[in-house]
Amino acid sequence: MTQQPSAPKREPLTYRQAGVDYGRIDPLKIRAQQAAAATAGNLARLGLAEVGASRGESAYVVDCGEFYLASITECLGTKALVADQMRAVTGRTYYDRIAQDTLAMAINDIITVGATPVSVHAYWATGGSDWFDDEARARALIDGWKAACDACGVAWGGGETPALAGVVAPGRIDLAASCVGLVRPKSRLTLGEKLAAGDVIVLLESNGIHANGVTLARRLAERIAGGFGAEMEGGQLYGEALLAPTVLYSPVTEALAAAGILPHYCANVTGHGWRKLMRHPASFSYRIHTLPPVPPVLRFIEKHAAIDAREAYGNLNMGAGFALYLAAAEAARALEIAASVGVRGWIAGTVEAGDKRVLIEPLGLTFAADDLHVRA
């Protein structure tokens, strides 16, 4: 960890400047989505059918008659690079947290469709067999993975640990998780048919950056004195705060289901930040009146990257890691249930008829439909 000079740079560090350019990825993504959609008919030979509404949602859903089958594959992104750099600062490996982050990417997505996660597979591709020579790090990855599985009540079914010199960068690991879930009974399916004006938006707490916006956070470390070792207000190190492991939300959705509360819709707040609140395909306006507290590390990024609220809320979770859209009468009880499994939430806004947009009233911010491109 080299100490970075503190020379103030005046231009803000935006998400696009940080090297993530969604514009360049999207044409392929759309072509791939169309090709994928064209394979739906293959299921007929099995007497199965896809649930078309799941295309473009966070998990794929197949109607198997007595139940729905949901599946997802998600990657961690670049957060492990933060762990690798922080090790030089504190000596900790942090890969127990990284493991939880990776699983959270898949599990927090598959639950949005109403699925109970059943089993996961690990995908741990390294730049060479020598990655495993670091036993403390390898043990942390394994132990953290198991702990996250236990926290979500899923079975760890297996996985791949390929050594891919020439594909994965030397000394690095490419982490991903796949998850299979069941929607049983079928009434638990939450693909959005039930979403209606008057529904309440409950935001569940995040505890930091989770695993989205990490590229921006890494670039920021290059610009500030101390880098990842910089002390934030209160004394916590910037890099350590970044490595708070993503909250796992499946205990909440499972507890809600057990209590008979079925969300009308769910959104995992990941890339695109609060723009994800309008993920639902229909035209609704999402009016936010209450903001959850912003985790200090996100405030730190906002301040030192000199980004405005629009850039911050449009790309980072800003304290809201997951959104539940609920019948108004069930919102208060849902908060109690979430709290009972250790996750705070807030009744943060309402769904209204109107143009597709997110209105964040306390900040005077509006994201229009055009600001989000996640569908073909």
Next chain:
Amino acid sequence: MTQQPSAPKREPLTYRQAGVDYGRIDPLKIRAQQAAAATAGNLARLGLAEVGASRGESAYVVDCGEFYLASITECLGTKALVADQMRAVTGRTYYDRIAQDTLAMAINDIITVGATPVSVHAYWATGGSDWFDDEARARALIDGWKAACDACGVAWGGGETPALAGVVAPGRIDLAASCVGLVRPKSRLTLGEKLAAGDVIVLLESNGIHANGVTLARRLAERIAGGFGAEMEGGQLYGEALLAPTVLYSPVTEALAAAGILPHYCANVTGHGWRKLMRHPASFSYRIHTLPPVPPVLRFIEKHAAIDAREAYGNLNMGAGFALYLAAAEAARALEIAASVGVRGWIAGTVEAGDKRVLIEPLGLTFAADDLHVRA
């Protein structure tokens, strides 16, 4: 593509010398397998139970009451690096073939447990957004992926296309696939309970290296004149022969099931080559009396890497991409059915009571149980 000097090197190029050291990976793998196995109890909350015999097999199987649920995540490995280098030689991208290879890794594994593959997810992690700027290559990847899905009758449910600068090497792509399948009716489960002395071993043809042994094949390209552009006997280029896309075997297993033929066991011949023929956990001897023809590219590797038959058959598929273990009375009919979907096969040997080993009689070769370490 630089022309390599043709200086003969006398020492053979073994798998371990080629940079793949299973010895270094296995301790982590075993610890991970044990941690994974310890999560099985999590399924009880859902009224589900894992099928313990699937631990250590090629796909994970959960008993869901009326059906079994199977899942798998598999990676391509380093074969895309061959495509990248061959592009400089011929101008073709080959990513349509690479796509099929990647899907084959998952699909040829999940069918070993008797599952019908239902849906797949793509994992395409690049070293940067600019990977997608090459439209011909991106289109080939997408089109090949869709074609392979159609060939196997599976739905392409979605996937991830992350840009992971710093994790994936610049200009490269890390390709993997996850697959979900159903074992329905449950009698189709082939985890090996039925395997018995007297069963016949049917080997299904490969068409080249498939996607295992590629590191060795790449190292060899560095040692021979012309590299990947070297002409083999008959004029085909070495690199192009390597890029023959892995045979998809699910049309065979599905056609067998439709005809009422349920294998007693299946083995996908991947890493560890023919040592995989003794993958079954019990002690049996596998006596091979008939060898399938060896694809020219594998003969080329055997010759120019100066490896002996033991090294070749112990690491490469040598013409046998998939093994079916069948009741003797059903073997001939199974060959006809495989041929009817375009896959040749041979009645190649028998299962016998005895020490766990593979005896390849025409070569005078024996692999003992100690030669294979795939289980915790």
